[in-house]
Amino acid sequence: MSEIYNHKVVEPKWQKVWDDEKAFAATDDYSKPKFYALVEFPYPSGQGLHVGHPRPYTALDIVARKRRMQGYNVLYPMGWDAFGLPTENFAIKNKVHPKIVTQNNVARFKDQLHSLGYSFDWDREVNTTDPNYYKWTQWIFLKLFKAGLAYKKEMPINWCTSCKVGLANEEVVNGCCERCGSEVVRKVKSEWMLKITEYADKLIDGLDGVDYIERVKVSQKNWIGRSTGAEVDFSIKDKEDKLRIYTTRCDTLFGVTYMVVSPEHPYLDKYQADIKNWDEIVAYREAASKKSDFERAELAKDKTGVQIDGLTAINPVNGKEVPIWVSDYVLMSYGTGAIMAVPAHDERDWEFAKKFNLPIIQVVAKDGEEVDVNAAAFTDVATGVLVNSDFINGLEVKDAKAKMIEFLEEKGIGTAKTNYKLRDWVFSRQRYWGEPIPIVECEKCGFVPIDESELPLLLPEVDSYMPTDNGESPLAAMTDWVNTTCPCCGGPAKRETDTMPQWAGSSWYFLRYCDPTNEDALASKEALNYWMPVDWYNGGMEHTTLHLLYSRFWHKFLYDQDVVTCPEPYQKRTSHGMILGENGEKMSKSRGNVVNPDDIVREYGADTLRTYEMFIGAFDLAASWSEDGVKGCRRFLDRVWKLQDLMTEEEGYSKDLETKMHQTIKKVTNDFENLKYNTAIAAMMAILNDFYKKNAITKGELKTLIVLLNPVAPHITEEMWEAIGESGRVYEQTWPEYDEAKTVESTVEIAVQINGKTKGTLAIGKDDPKDDVIAKAKEAIADKLTGNIVKEIYVPGRIVNIVMK
RNA sequence: GCCGGCGUGGCGGAACUGGCAGACGCGCAGGACUUAAAAUCCUGUUGUGGAAACACAGUACCGGUUCGAUUCCGGUCGCCGGCACCA
Numbered sequence: 096m097s098e099i100y101n102h103k104v105v106e107p108k109w110q111k112v113w114d115d116e117k118a119f120a121a122t123d124d125y126s127k128p129k130f131y132a133l134v135e136f137p138y139p140s141g142q143g144l145h146v147g148h149p150r151p152y153t154a155l156d157i158v159a160r161k162r163r164m165q166g167y168n169v170l171y172p173m174g175w176d177a178f179g180l181p182t183e184n185f186a187i188k189n190k191v192h193p194k195i196v197t198q199n200n201v202a203r204f205k206d207q208l209h210s211l212g213y214s215f216d217w218d219r220e221v222n223t224t225d226p227n228y229y230k231w232t233q234w235i236f237l238k239l240f241k242a243g244l245a246y247k248k249e250m251p252i253n254w255c256t257s258c259k260v261g262l263a264n265e266e267v268v269n270g271c272c273e274r275c276g277s278e279v280v281r282k283v284k285s286e287w288m289l290k291i292t293e294y295a296d297k298l299i300d301g302l303d304g305v306d307y308i309e310r311v312k313v314s315q316k317n318w319i320g321r322s323t324g325a326e327v328d329f330s331i332k333d334k335e336d337k338l339r340i341y342t343t344r345c346d347t348l349f350g351v352t353y354m355v356v357s358p359e360h361p362y363l364d365k366y367q368a369d370i371k372n373w374d375e376i377v378a379y380r381e382a383a384s385k386k387s388d389f390e391r392a393e394l395a396k397d398k399t400g401v402q403i404d405g406l407t408a409i410n411p412v413n414g415k416e417v418p419i420w421v422s423d424y425v426l427m428s429y430g431t432g433a434i435m436a437v438p439a440h441d442e443r444d445w446e447f448a449k450k451f452n453l454p455i456i457q458v459v460a461k462d463g464e465e466v467d468v469n470a471a472a473f474t475d476v477a478t479g480v481l482v483n484s485d486f487i488n489g490l491e492v493k494d495a496k497a498k499m500i501e502f503l504e505e506k507g508i509g510t511a512k513t514n515y516k517l518r519d520w521v522f523s524r525q526r527y528w529g530e531p532i533p534i535v536e537c538e539k540c541g542f543v544p545i546d547e548s549e550l551p552l553l554l555p556e557v558d559s560y561m562p563t564d565n566g567e568s569p570l571a572a573m574t575d576w577v578n579t580t581c582p583c584c585g586g587p588a589k590r591e592t593d594t595m596p597q598w599a600g601s602s603w604y605f606l607r608y609c610d611p612t613n614e615d616a617l618a619s620k621e622a623l624n625y626w627m628p629v630d631w632y633n634g635g636m637e638h639t640t641l642h643l644l645y646s647r648f649w650h651k652f653l654y655d656q657d658v659v660t661c662p663e664p665y666q667k668r669t670s671h672g673m674i675l676g677e678n679g680e681k682m683s684k685s686r687g688n689v690v691n692p693d694d695i696v697r698e699y700g701a702d703t704l705r706t707y708e709m710f711i712g713a714f715d716l717a718a719s720w721s722e723d724g725v726k727g728c729r730r731f732l733d734r735v736w737k738l739q740d741l742m743t744e745e746e747g748y749s750k751d752l753e754t755k756m757h758q759t760i761k762k763v764t765n766d767f768e769n770l771k772y773n774t775a776i777a778a779m780m781a782i783l784n785d786f787y788k789k790n791a792i793t794k795g796e797l798k799t800l801i802v803l804l805n806p807v808a809p810h811i812t813e814e815m816w817e818a819i820g821e822s823g824r825v826y827e828q829t830w831p832e833y834d835e836a837k838t839v840e841s842t843v844e845i846a847v848q849i850n851g852k853t854k855g856t857l858a859i860g861k862d863d864p865k866d867d868v869i870a871k872a873k874e875a876i877a878d879k880l881t882g883n884i885v886k887e888i889y890v891p892g893r894i895v896n897i898v899m900k
Numbered sequence: 901g902c903c904g905g906c907g908u909g910g911c912g913g914a915a916c917u918g919g920c921a922g923a924c925g926c927g928c929a930g931g932a933c934u935u936a937a938a939a940u941c942c943u944g945u946u947g948u949g950g951a952a953a954c955a956c957a958g959u960a961c962c963g964g965u966u967c968g969a970u971u972c973c974g975g976u977c978g979c980c981g982g983c984a985c986c987a
Contacts, residue, residue, distance in 0.1 A: 310981090313982090322986075341986095433987095721926070726926085777914075
């Protein structure tokens, strides 16, 4: 009899063996087929690992381990995304340097990950706060700067009142700071910006060539928000200037009944003298400026606005005079900050027109028949046909747009134009714990990049890294560091004191793993050429519009700079669901439903935790934790362990289970590649039950089962391999092959139905001819064949259906 | 409002390309072992009726296509996630 399985001894034993044998190191043998599996590297927070972390890590660990056994040179690395606010805040509160806090947190995370038996190649560990790493983050920034993609701009930013830091639009959620939940206000500051908008088209079009789950592609496209339309110039009565607007519906130009400009539109100030109700305009503008973007959106239902008394626009297609209004439903930050309003065919314009009693003119009819545009705006493009529109009458919307653009361009009053919702990336943070921006400002030369030879530009040691109330970075107080000389003219200059956002270091880390110690480049061309792109990248949905978009942008830029050799960084992207508490709610301290993975490892073992996290449910959906479920997985592993006692010395598969063995190998092999870990494990549980029913398992069967289960439960399977007297390690074995022909039973039991309802079953040979099968089927249910047979259907190996009247 | 995703036993969840709905696990019930409990093992477990064979109903709801629908189509309701005046 085998001993009871003791994970407390077995798991550390094998973890040490794997370390000593460098079992999972990727080799630099570039002749082998490669497989690069990547999980998002964690932010090493003070709380330590959460049970949510092991879900994606285990999933790709399974794939990585399996691919190694299939002969691939596998790169499965891990590192630390360690710059960031929580560490800095903790450091301030506890008066410890963030560097020390980071070291401690990383050590804890690493221990925890180690205890879970992941096959990470620890020789390639990276840390974004390591100067040898951020040297290259800074280097990429210099490249961006030199390419004109980094620029400084005075702009209203999202300012978190608690973190005292500027945030990118992507980091503001419902008007609050994504991280701390405090109120976000607008504040004008001079900030470094990255021109991600220049890559908007490439970022959309690149999605066609990669294998991302659909919802990721859709979110990225929505976030970039490409829309095609036209810019049209409206004359202003008695003025030289034209009022330029952006529209996606230039086909409706004949339906314009008024114009709207944003409260921030420059023409307001410019034509102050002509505006008779200036006081009213000023009052409206002030009220609008007090609203945050969030409030503007919240108040969307109730439109407000003021007509400009003194300025009138002229519709360029029919010469009609139309009034101009000011309203905050038009945003200065999109398009031209001015619109033409067609209330008959736009819901927002319609609401506004209703509120202020403005005329509504129908120019598009449903399939040519007029609809009541006084009751609701008609916006359906698919069925719309133009009316009341002169030379485009009778055309479908699509054709009318084309013809109108042609007309506008010919007359020089408008052009086709594409717009994006995507804004440039606010890259400055007024914080200490981030990469210094390697730029100096010289009074004579302006912004000057420091020389590459001076990288890394080290973060200076400071006594106080408290955020300042005036919005300046803590580095600004370090005059020794700030005052420097201009690399260009040698005159006095000041260093940039803002640091980079946390997204910087994570925008290229997958490149560094390819060649993590290279001192001359972020990674060698050969290494990048071999390993990139990442074959499979898994991460959270919450990173779809932030990290994923930013890193694709950097990668595309590096591709254009000839640093990397593939246009997209990730060939395949999948996403895991969240692990919820037992009560089905998100795990949080305040809800008291947090599960600590250390406790599970201690009580049930790492293999149990790994198995449970994979068995818990469909990988991409949220799942609730269940301690009983954990116990069930431990029970399964205990039963696997005790198979040793049923083992015979026979090397092959037993006759009666041969088909099932081949089916199981096939299912597990395919399911591991298709995110269906739960059903792969279920298949192994099922065949385990068969061995118990027989009370026997051949050595050949047990060896196959051990190898199949190894990626999920690596420790117990290594121990069993040794216990049954096999030499070598499981991780060195070849992945089992299945024979397709042997996955099919020679005899099958099929259902016999009458009118689609099952009345009985029938055992047949899989190749039996149709007539025989139907004859047998009729015999089997003879007593129920009481009507006239209309039709007889046989789907080979599946079903017989007798249709009766 | 718009865009995604989802709705199956007491629970987590299976079901290939339209072919025996409920695999696998949990829980529960009964039994074995035990002085007893835990652990372990065995049996049962969608509902209703029946001792059973079996019959009928059943995949959110209504309808359609089909010999046959959890799966495809149209509509309704509900839940989750994202975006939200982007002209």
